Each structure stands twice: as C-alpha cells, then as structure tokens.
Amino acid sequence: MSTNIVWHNTQITSQQRADQKQQKPVVLWFTGLSGSGKSTVANAVESLLFAKGAHSYLLDGDNVRFGLNKDLGFSDEDRVENIRRISEVAKLFVDSGLIVLTAFISPFIADRAQAKSLIGDANFLEVFIDTPIEVCESRDPKGLYKKARAGEIKNFTGIGSAYEAPVAPDIHIQTDTLSIEACATAVVDALTTKGYVKS
Structure with a gap:
C-alpha cells in the first residue's frame, strides 16, 4: 500500500446519513453452499425491505466477479482476496447509511470473521443459508x-x-x-427485532 495517502474525512457523518434514511445500517452477510438459495433469498429480502421504504443494496457474488473481482479465480487465495475486497466495499456502503446484502459462498470461517471485524460487530449480521449439499446438488441451477x-x-x-x-x-x-x-420474512423480522428497520 502506498504511504503517500491520507484518509479524507467528510463533512457528513455516517450517523447523519443513517438518520436521513431512518434506519440503522448493517451488512447482512449471506453465506452457504452454491445452490443453497443465498441470492434468491437475498433478492426476496431486498424486495421486502424496498416495500417497507428501507434503503438497501445487494452485492451478489457472480455480479461482483464481472467487474471489481474479474481478475480473481477460485483458488483458496483468490477466494480470500474476493472476500477481503467485498468486505471493504460493504464497509463503505454501511458508511453511506445503507442496509447491505452480500450473497457470497464465503466458505471460510476466518474470512467471515475478518469481514465482521472490518465492518464492526454492530453493523454485521451473518445469515447462514443452511441447505444440505444433497439438496443443493439436486437443484444445481447453474449446472456447476x-x-x-x-x-x-x-x-x-x-x-x-x-x-x-x-x-x-x-x-x-x-x-x-x-x-x-x-425465508425472506424471517430475515426481515430479525432485522426489525434487532432494531435495524422499523416495523
């Protein structure tokens, strides 16, 4: 990393952005096997949030690999870097006051823990889309x-x-x-109970 850079503080604070949107920013970190339903559930959750007037953005694993992470493969090292980059992006979105939904396999506990550490405990909820591999394989929506x-x-x-x-x-x-x-309703109910969005 270059040593000739300095973090630029903005006049508008993260709290002011959140207050404007009348919500508590958070990252909903969806994790699970391929075919578990991460993207499908995340999309359904965002639709419910949109209907409630909440401000959100969905970062999907495949979509991010079309641009930001198109130089990365699927080795363990590249998977780690993939999650590191998306964690940094998600942190910026949280600073903007948004509810961020990330749908990534993110297979390693250490990487998800690092994402949580970077983003902050108060702004991070791990959402485990728990589906047996046999079910994921029977679905196999992409033939993978x-x-x-x-x-x-x-x-x-x-x-x-x-x-x-x-x-x-x-x-x-x-x-x-x-x-x-x-599934989507359960996630939104949890967000409401935890005080991130209004009922």
Whole structure:
C-alpha cells in the first residue's frame, strides 16, 4: 500500500446519513453452499425491505466477479482476496447509511470473521443459508455440481474445496424446509427485532 495517502474525512457523518434514511445500517452477510438459495433469498429480502421504504443494496457474488473481482479465480487465495475486497466495499456502503446484502459462498470461517471485524460487530449480521449439499446438488441451477463431479471445475466448494459452516450465525435459515417467502420474512423480522428497520 502506498504511504503517500491520507484518509479524507467528510463533512457528513455516517450517523447523519443513517438518520436521513431512518434506519440503522448493517451488512447482512449471506453465506452457504452454491445452490443453497443465498441470492434468491437475498433478492426476496431486498424486495421486502424496498416495500417497507428501507434503503438497501445487494452485492451478489457472480455480479461482483464481472467487474471489481474479474481478475480473481477460485483458488483458496483468490477466494480470500474476493472476500477481503467485498468486505471493504460493504464497509463503505454501511458508511453511506445503507442496509447491505452480500450473497457470497464465503466458505471460510476466518474470512467471515475478518469481514465482521472490518465492518464492526454492530453493523454485521451473518445469515447462514443452511441447505444440505444433497439438496443443493439436486437443484444445481447453474449446472456447476455436475461439472465439478465430472472434474471440469476444480476447487468447487463442497466437493473439491471445503465449506466451513457458521458455528453461531446471527440468523439461521433452512431453505429445504421453508419457502423463499418464509425465508425472506424471517430475515426481515430479525432485522426489525434487532432494531435495524422499523416495523
């Protein structure tokens, strides 16, 4: 990192931005296997938040890899860097007063802990989209499990690379037993209970 840089403080504070939006900014960090329903649930949550008048933004794993992280692959090292970058971006969004939804596999406990440390405990909720790998593989919406089983994709989480499930997530959602609507409602209810959005 260059030593010839200085952090620039802005006139408008993070609290003022949050007050303007009448909400408490937070990162909803959705984690789970490929095919677990992270993006689908996150999209449904954002729709509910939008309907409530909340200000949010969804950062999806695939979408981020089209631009910001297009230079990264799927090795363990690149996965770590992928999460580091998105954590920094999410932190800036929180500073703007937004509710940020991030839908990334983010397979390693240490990386999610680092994201939480960077963003801050008060502004970070880990949302575990807990779906058995057998169910994820039966869904296989992108055909990735089939390719991984055929050896066409290396380091695929759950098959060629480990997924470390959260030990004590802030919000625990099981998509194999609940509808998408019920999953999204459970997340928004938790946000309301925790005081991030108004009822």
